[in-house]
Amino acid sequence: xxxxxxxxxxxxxxxxxxxxxxxxxxxxxxxxxxxxxxxxxxxxxxxxxxxxxxxxxxxxxxxxxxxxxxxxxxxxxxxxxxxxxxxxxxxxxxxxxxxxxxxxxxxxxxxxxxxxxxxxxxxxxxxxxxxxxxxxxxxxxxxxxxxxxxxxxxxxxxxxxxxxxxxxxxxxxxxxxxxxxxxxxxxxxxxxxxxxxxxxxxxxxxxxxxxxxxxxxxxxxxxxxxxxxxxxxxxxxxxxxxxxxxxxxxxxxxxxxxxxxxxxxxxxxxxxxxxxxxxxxxxx
Numbered sequence: 001x002x003x004x005x006x007x008x009x010x011x012x013x014x015x016x017x018x019x020x021x022x023x024x025x026x027x028x029x030x031x032x033x034x035x036x037x038x039x040x041x042x043x044x045x046x047x048x049x050x051x052x053x054x055x056x057x058x059x060x061x062x063x064x065x066x067x068x069x070x071x072x073x074x075x076x077x078x079x080x081x082x083x084x085x086x087x088x089x090x091x092x093x094x095x096x097x098x099x100x101x102x103x104x105x106x107x108x109x110x111x112x113x114x115x116x117x118x119x120x121x122x123x124x125x126x127x128x129x130x131x132x133x134x135x136x137x138x139x140x141x142x143x144x145x146x147x148x149x150x151x152x153x154x155x156x157x158x159x160x161x162x163x164x165x166x167x168x169x170x171x172x173x174x175x176x177x178x179x180x181x182x183x184x185x186x187x188x189x190x191x192x193x194x195x196x197x198x199x200x201x202x203x204x205x206x207x208x209x210x211x212x213x214x215x216x217x218x219x220x221x222x223x224x225x226x227x228x229x230x231x232x233x234x235x236x237x238x239x240x241x242x243x244x245x246x247x248x249x250x251x252x253x254x255x256x257x258x259x260x261x262x263x264x265x266x267x268x269x270x271x272x273x274x275x276x277x278x279x280x281x282x283x284x
Contacts, residue, residue, distance in 0.1 A: 016186065040076050042066045047077065092144060094131045099160050100232065101239035102130060114157035117141065124158055130244060181261045202260070209269065216266050223264045234260055 024034050046065045050057050062077065063070040099105050099112045105127055107113045115123035117137075125137040141158070144150040151161050188201035211219070238258055239245040 036076075039066075039068055039072055043068065043073060043077050091132065091135055091140065092147070092149065095127060095140065095144070096149065096160065097235050097239075098131050098245065099127060101235050102127075102245045104130070112160040114153060114155075114159055117152075117156070117158050181263070184259045184261060213268065220264070220266065227262050227264070231260070231262065 021034075029037075043062055043066060046062050047057050050061060050065065055061065059070050059073045059077070062068070062073045066073070068076075099115075105113060105115065105123070115127060117124045119125065120137060122137075124141060128135055128137045128140055141150070145152075149161065151159050153159055185203075188203055191197065192200045192203060241249070243249045243252060243255075
């Protein structure tokens, strides 16, 4: 890495860390706590990278890769010499998407049908297996009932009742979701900046900053409704190219993951501050 690349990397890291540092200040985290958390995160990522290469995770290897002292690696590591960690935070959303797009679980009208639940042999267990061989159907059913994403009918069948969006009360799960969104966004921007593909990744932003506060409820309702409808159409489109949901494919030797994330935010502005130069809205 030359000096220019090194400078750009450090500058980009500083910029990327700003929202994280704002979060730390809001939560009253001090420097030592932030440094400790950074070490833990760096060790986690290094362990995952080492495992992905098929190498054995050791204190020395993680220390060399990260530059963190071996004593700290041994103290902070959660899984040295253990099996690779598997994240299941996204499994519920994947189940819902599969339920909404896979013909095996749809009615003739194309709506999610009622599923039988009979342990590991019912319709719901088949839905779970279509997404992953690991999860326990009982555990996933319990979690979907807990977040009110599913209900049992009088006949004992399972009905999908969740909207397109899920707001979890589980802080760890919510931040894992946020982490995946951040990782995908950073990777998308990195690809656009350095790979120069003829068809770049989508990266858009729309912002207006002189909207009356009384309109916020109406705007949020519209964004949730239209955003949910967009993702429903998106799942219908992408499922045509996914071999888990389209049995007619089964020909690809290599696969890619396509991820599209959406979010909205409303922020109360200080009326004493001047309005932006362009109140007509910003898109980009």
